[in-house]
Amino acid sequence: MGEQNILKVNPLPTLTWNHLMLNFANMPLEAASSKKADIPSEFKDIETGMGREFVSFVESHASYVRIIRAGKGEDLGVIKDEKAGIASEIILIEAGEDSRVTFYTHASDSVQDGQITRLVKVIAGPRAQVTVIQSQTVGNGCLVGDDFGAVVGDEAKVRLIQSELGGKAAFAGGCAALKGYKADFTEETIYFGDESRRLDFSYVTRHTGKKTTTSILANGALFGNADKVYRGSMDFIHGCSKSKGREAENVLLFSPTARNRSIPLILCDEEDVDGQHAASIGKINKDLMYYLQSRGLTENQARQLAVESRFNPVIDEIPDEAVREEIHASLERRMNLD
Amino acid sequence: MAEERPEIQGVNQSIYDFRYETHASFETDAGLTPEIVEQISKEKNDPDWMREFRLKSLEIYQKTAVPNWGPPLDGLNMDQIITYVRPNTTMRGKWSEVPDDIKNTFERLGIPDAEQKSLAGVGAQYDSEVVYHNVKDEVARQGVVYTDMESALRGPYADLVKEKFMHLVPPTDHKFAALHGAVWSGGSFVYVPAGVHVDIPLQSYFRLNAAGAGQFEHTLIIVEPGAYLHFIEGCSAPKYNVANLHAGCVELYVGKGARLRYSTIENWSKNMYNLNTKRALVEDDGIMEWVSGSFGSHISYLYPMTILQGNDSHMDFTGITFAGKTQALDTGAKVVHNGRNTSSHISTKSISKDGGVCVYRSEVIIGKDAVGAKSSVNCDSLMLDSKSRSDTIPAMDVRNADSDVGHEAKIGRISDEAIFYLMSRGLSEEDARAMIVSGFAEPVAKELPLEYAVEMNNLIKLEMDGSTF
Numbered sequence: 001m002g003e004q005n006i007l008k009v010n011p012l013p014t015l016t017w018n019h020l021m022l023n024f025a026n027m028p029l030e031a032a033s034s035k036k037a038d039i040p041s042e043f044k045d046i047e048t049g050m051g052r053e054f055v056s057f058v059e060s061h062a063s064y065v066r067i068i069r070a071g072k073g074e075d076l077g078v079i080k081d082e083k084a085g086i087a088s089e090i091i092l093i094e095a096g097e098d099s100r101v102t103f104y105t106h107a108s109d110s111v112q113d114g115q116i117t118r119l120v121k122v123i124a125g126p127r128a129q130v131t132v133i134q135s136q137t138v139g140n141g142c143l144v145g146d147d148f149g150a151v152v153g154d155e156a157k158v159r160l161i162q163s164e165l166g167g168k169a170a171f172a173g174g175c176a177a178l179k180g181y182k183a184d185f186t187e188e189t190i191y192f193g194d195e196s197r198r199l200d201f202s203y204v205t206r207h208t209g210k211k212t213t214t215s216i217l218a219n220g221a222l223f224g225n226a227d228k229v230y231r232g233s234m235d236f237i238h239g240c241s242k243s244k245g246r247e248a249e250n251v252l253l254f255s256p257t258a259r260n261r262s263i264p265l266i267l268c269d270e271e272d273v274d275g276q277h278a279a280s281i282g283k284i285n286k287d288l289m290y291y292l293q294s295r296g297l298t299e300n301q302a303r304q305l306a307v308e309s310r311f312n313p314v315i316d317e318i319p320d321e322a323v324r325e326e327i328h329a330s331l332e333r334r335m336n337l338d
Numbered sequence: 339m340a341e342e343r344p345e346i347q348g349v350n351q352s353i354y355d356f357r358y359e360t361h362a363s364f365e366t367d368a369g370l371t372p373e374i375v376e377q378i379s380k381e382k383n384d385p386d387w388m389r390e391f392r393l394k395s396l397e398i399y400q401k402t403a404v405p406n407w408g409p410p411l412d413g414l415n416m417d418q419i420i421t422y423v424r425p426n427t428t429m430r431g432k433w434s435e436v437p438d439d440i441k442n443t444f445e446r447l448g449i450p451d452a453e454q455k456s457l458a459g460v461g462a463q464y465d466s467e468v469v470y471h472n473v474k475d476e477v478a479r480q481g482v483v484y485t486d487m488e489s490a491l492r493g494p495y496a497d498l499v500k501e502k503f504m505h506l507v508p509p510t511d512h513k514f515a516a517l518h519g520a521v522w523s524g525g526s527f528v529y530v531p532a533g534v535h536v537d538i539p540l541q542s543y544f545r546l547n548a549a550g551a552g553q554f555e556h557t558l559i560i561v562e563p564g565a566y567l568h569f570i571e572g573c574s575a576p577k578y579n580v581a582n583l584h585a586g587c588v589e590l591y592v593g594k595g596a597r598l599r600y601s602t603i604e605n606w607s608k609n610m611y612n613l614n615t616k617r618a619l620v621e622d623d624g625i626m627e628w629v630s631g632s633f634g635s636h637i638s639y640l641y642p643m644t645i646l647q648g649n650d651s652h653m654d655f656t657g658i659t660f661a662g663k664t665q666a667l668d669t670g671a672k673v674v675h676n677g678r679n680t681s682s683h684i685s686t687k688s689i690s691k692d693g694g695v696c697v698y699r700s701e702v703i704i705g706k707d708a709v710g711a712k713s714s715v716n717c718d719s720l721m722l723d724s725k726s727r728s729d730t731i732p733a734m735d736v737r738n739a740d741s742d743v744g745h746e747a748k749i750g751r752i753s754d755e756a757i758f759y760l761m762s763r764g765l766s767e768e769d770a771r772a773m774i775v776s777g778f779a780e781p782v783a784k785e786l787p788l789e790y791a792v793e794m795n796n797l798i799k800l801e802m803d804g805s806t807f
Contacts (some may be wrong), residue, residue, distance in 0.1 A: 015407035016699060016731050023407075222739075236749075238724060253739035256706070260737075266730040266749050271721040275749040281734060282742035 005031045007053040009145070010173050010202035013233045014267060022229060022263050025200040027145065027171050029057060030115060037062045043092045046121045048149035049173020049202045055147065058119045064089040070099035070128070078319045081105035088117045095128035095156075102131040106323050109166060109330065112139030119147045124156035126180065135163040135318055136170065137330050140195060146172040154180035154209075161317050164191040165327060169198040176205050178212035178243070189218040190314045192307075193226025193258065194334050202231040207240040207273070214245040219310040222251065222258035223334070233265035236273045243270070247277040252284055252307060304335045370416055372396060375520050382488060382523065387500060395509040395519025402513040409637045409666035409695065414583060414611050416517075477536060483529040484540055487556050490527035499527065502558055506589040506617040506645075514585040514613040514639075518554050522587065525555035528569065532562040532593070539568040539601075553584045559600075563593040563621075570601045583611045584635075590618035590626070594648065597625040601785070606634035608664055613639045622648030622677065629785040630657040632669050641699060643672035646680035646708075653682040658782040661694030661726070670700040670732075675708035675741075686717040687778055690726035697729045702743060704736045711741040719749040720778055 011024045037059045048055055064083045068091065070076050076099070083089055085107045095101050107116050116138065124130045134146045144167040150158045164170040176185035191199050205214040216232050234245040251260050264277040284306050292302035308331065318324050375396050379389040404411050473484045483495065490499050509519035526542045542557070561567050571588075584606060592598045598618070606612050612635040618626045626644050644653040655671040673682045688696035698717045719728040730747045752774050760770035 014729065014731065016733060017407065017701065020701060020733050020735065022733055241724075251736075253736065253741070256738050256740070258739065259735070261733070261735045262745075263731070263733045264745065264747070266719075266728075266747060268719070268721065268729065268749050269724070269727040271724040271726070271751045273721075273750060275747075277730075277745075277747050279734065279743070279745040281736050281744075283739055 003031050005029050005057065007057055009050045009054045009171055010200055010229075010231060011051045012202070012231055012263065013204055013235060013265065016263070020261070020263075022231065022261060024051075025171060025229060027054070027143075027169075027200075029117070029143070029145070031057075032061060034061050034063070036060055037065045037090055039065070039090070040067065040092065042094070042123060043121045046123070046149040046151055047175045047177060047204070047206070048119065048121070048147045049175045049204055050145060050147040050171060051173070051202075054117070054145060054171075054173075055119060058088055058090060058117045058145075058147070061088040061117065062090045062119070063087065065092070066090070067092045068094070068101060068103065070095045070101045072096045072098060074099045076101040078102045078104055080320075085111050085116070087115060089119070091118075091120045093120065093122045093130060093132075095122070095124045095130045097125045098127045099125070100129045102133070102319070104133040104319055105135070106318070106320065107136040107138050107144070108323070108326060109137050109139050111142050113141035115143040115145070117145040117147075121148075122150035122158055124150060124152050124158050126154040126156060128153065128156045130156070131159040131161070133161045133163075133317060133319070134172070135161075135323065135327075136166055137327060138166040140166070140168050140197070142167050144170040144172075146170070148174040150174075150176045150185070152176055152178050152180055152183035152185055152212075155182045155184075156180055157184045157186070159186045160188070161314055162187075162189045163314055163318070163327070164189070164199060165330065167197065169200070171200045173202040175203070176214070178205060178207045178209050178214065178240075180209045180212075182211045182213070183209050184213045185215075187214075187216045188314050188317075189220075190311045191218070191220040191228065192311075192331065192334070193220065193228050194223040196225040196227075199226065199228040201229065202233075204233045205235065205245060207234070207236045207243045207245065207270075210239070210241050210243065212240055212243040214247070216245075216247040218249040219314070220249075220251045221254065221307045221310075222260055223254045224258060226255070226258045228259070229261045231263050231265070232277065233267065234275050234277070236266070236268040236270045236275060238269045240270050241272040243273045245273070245275045249279045249281075250310065251279075251281040252310070253282060254303065300336055304332060307331065307335065370396070370399075370517075370521070378521055378523065385491060385496075385500075388491065391504070392520050395516050398509045399513060399516035399520055402510075402516055404513055405639070408639055408668050408699075409697070411611065411637065413636070473540075477538075477540075480534045480536070481531040482534060482536055483527065485527050487522075487525040487527050487558065490558070495527065495529060498529070498560065499558065502560065502589060502591065503556070504587065504589070506591075506619055507587050507615050511615065515587065515615050518556070518585045518587045518615070522554045522556045524553075525557045525586070526559075528559040528567065530559075530561045530565040530567045530596075533564040534562075535566045536568070539570050541570045541572070543572045553582075553586065555586045557586070557588040559589070559598065560591045561593055561596040561598045564595045565593065566597045568599040568601070570603075572603045572605075582607070582609055584614060586614045588614070588616035588642075590616075592618060592620040592624040592626050592651075594621045595623040596621075597627070599627040599629065600642075601629040603631045604634055604638075604640075608634065608636050610635040611637050616640075616642040618642070618644045618653075620644060620646050620648055620651040620653065622650060624648055624651045626651075626653045628653075628655045628657070628671070629782060630655070630669070631782055632657070632659040632667050635667065636664060638667040638669055640667075640669045641672050643674070644682065645674045645676065646682065647676050648680075649677040650679045651677055652680065655682075655684040655686070656782055656785050657686040658779055659686070659688040659696050659698075661688070661690050661696045663692040663694060666695040666697070668697040668699055670698050672701045672703075673713065674703045674705065675711040675713065676705045677708060679710040680708055681712040683713070684715045684717075685781065687781065688717070688719045688728060689722060689775070689778065690719070690728045691722035693725040695727040695729075697731060698747075699731045701733045701735065702745075704738060704741045704743060706737045709738060709740045711738070711743075713741075713743045715745045715747075717747045718778070719747075720775070721749065721751050722775075
């Protein structure tokens with residue numbers, strides 16, 4: 001066991017009242033002596049959602065660094081993370097012109113303790129299509145950090161899917177620099193907070209290219225004493241004319257002792273943009289519960305249905321049937337509160 | 339055609355940009371020391387508790403850091419701010435007795451006019467002191483008290499003032515609340531007895547005339563159970579080249595089943611640092627309504643806060659912010675739900691042009707016991723050019739499951755489709771744009787009483803070049 005470091009992660013792109021404790025999160029990580037990973041220079045300055053301190057930590061601790069390069073027009077299909085579940089890893093993806101690649105990593109509940117820190121950086125060339133799926137259902141003794149950063153080129157499409165369903169605490173973030181003309185970024189997150197799980201998220205999109213588009217969607221459910229923070233920021237930078245961003249967060253609250261904090265930001269110094277965000281936080285719609293129960297479902301079943309119907313679009317993206325089944329079984333077990 | 343956009347002018351400041359030489363009877367040295375605070379306290383003939391309160395606040399002020407968030411405050415040098423300037427007059431009850439230069443100022447602003455026409459009472463503050471206070475007889479006969487804070491400190495409500503003064507906004511709240519506690523001067527005290535419905539609004543007007551001065555008025559309003567009051571405040575100052583500071587404090591107590599509407603039209607000059615704190619405490623079934631228009635000042639930090647303490651209490655906030663050249667207006671609202679079945683609704687509009695910066699900043703807190711709480715926030719930002727900036731920073735903190743919190747924000751420019759539609763109906767492009775901007779500001783304008791709209795119109799006069807609208 002190494003010494004414990006408290007890192008400032010998930011920084012808000014602009015500061016607000018300190019008493020809200022939303023400007024950044026403190027993440028306690030065990031430090032171990034390790035040599036600094038060798039990162040190719042083109043990946044070095046890519047901004048991530050969790051921020052510099054986390055990136056620097058992972059670069060000093062990664063026992064596995066993998067570089068995936070897709071050449072012009074190449075379709076690499078789905079690449080699974082062969083080291084999924086190890087303590088610290090870095091995946092660097094360079095997708096050339098017109099290439100396609102999907103990277104998928106899942107840490108299962110076979111990991112019960114310790115910490116997992118995963119960093120994925122992406123450079124998407126013109127018209128490249130890159131999807132990154134980070135998923136975890138680790139046990140309640142494990143601390144998770146899932147970070148992502150991408151630079152998106154002309155007409156390229158980058159998609160990030162994060163499924164954060166386990167761990168004693170899960171920190172996750174993503175950042176996309178939309179530099180190219182018509183660069184597109186889609187981000188989908190699901191999270192499940194129960195017992196005394198802590199969840200902390202930060203997503204940032206930096207629009208600099210013209211006609212860039214963003215869609216950020218988070219769906220979550222909070223039970224028990226869960227404590228969750230969600231930051232979602234769209235930054236429209238001068239010159240990104242005709243860019244468009246949509247961001248939405250839906251949170252279902254099931255416990256009087258759970259806490260939810262959300263701060264969806266729009267930063268804008270370009271006139272010709274269209275940005276919208278929406279958040280909906282609260283209990284399940286009474287009419288929906290009544291309807292489902294009138295159809296013969298128990299209260300628990302109705303709740304499960306409501307949560308899973310929101311989670312399924314993301315779970316269905318996981319390219320491994322056994323993992324999908326593991327997730328459904330885990331959610332069912334944890335929501336079966338009777 | 340699309341490239342040649344008609345110029346939409348900012349708020350016309352010219353009618354407020356006049357000033358008189360200051361002939362103050364007493365001025366403190368620039369900068370802030372315990373001696374200056376003692377001097378202010380002595381000059382104002384404070385009760386002992388207030389003198390101690392001021393000195394304690396100064397200690398807090400000196401220990402507290404300036405905010406690390408929000409627009410830059412670098413241009414504000416407290417060593418150069420004259421905290422207290424008292425005009426060379428004592429308070430008058432008759433308009434004709436107010437000295438000419440001060441009277442002229444307020445006449446140009448339309449204060450006596452507004453009073454004659456539509457207001458139940460008027461208070462006018464010039465620099466640090468209230469120079470004029472009057473309440474219509476019929477309102478006074480209902481038991482309504484409307485006086486300046488200094489009189490209230492020594493009058494029949496002295497104990498009530500002592501109990502409530504800076505109770506909602508303690509000096510520990512932030513650096514400029516502490517500053518206010520140390521050097522506050524002037525402002526209004528309003529007491530509306532239980533069950534009294536004040537039919538016509540009370541108005542208070544603040545005018546900062548001296549260069550490089552600070553204005554720190556304190557407003558304390560107590561609306562007893564079942565009563566109703568509409569209070570309007572307006573603020574202005576002429577242009578000077580040195581920074582002026584406004585760090586006022588407003589504390590509002592809304593009793594059971596009472597309703598208070600607090601409207602502000604702020605048009606400080608473009609060198610003003612407006613660091614104002616407003617807070618309301620609402621008891622069972624009480625209603626707090628805010629209408630807030632921010633047009634002036636160089637830098638603003640303004641977030642009226644409502645604490646929905648009582649069950650079934652409600653808050654409504656309607657705000658508009660217009661930031662033009664050299665302005666950074668950081669405005670918004672805060673609400674804390676503590677009572678059961680409380681509800682709040684925040685609706686704001688912001689317009690940025692000519693390099694102006696608008697920031698909408700808010701917090702909605704749903705406490706553990708606020709079962710059945712509902713809150714909705716809606717903020718729209720309009721960008722009129724690409725030199726300007728508009729940020730939206732809303733925070734929500736929900737601590738119980740039986741609540742509903744919704745938030746929506748939109749940012750963008752005037753849509754080409756809307757312009758096209760209006761032009762297809764026969765409007766010129768200029769008129770179409772002017773109509774859309776006016777329509778955008780309409781939700782705030784319509785919340786103000788019709789009589790007050792005359793002055794409001796002066797304040798938010800949007801000049802559209804080439805527009806006949």
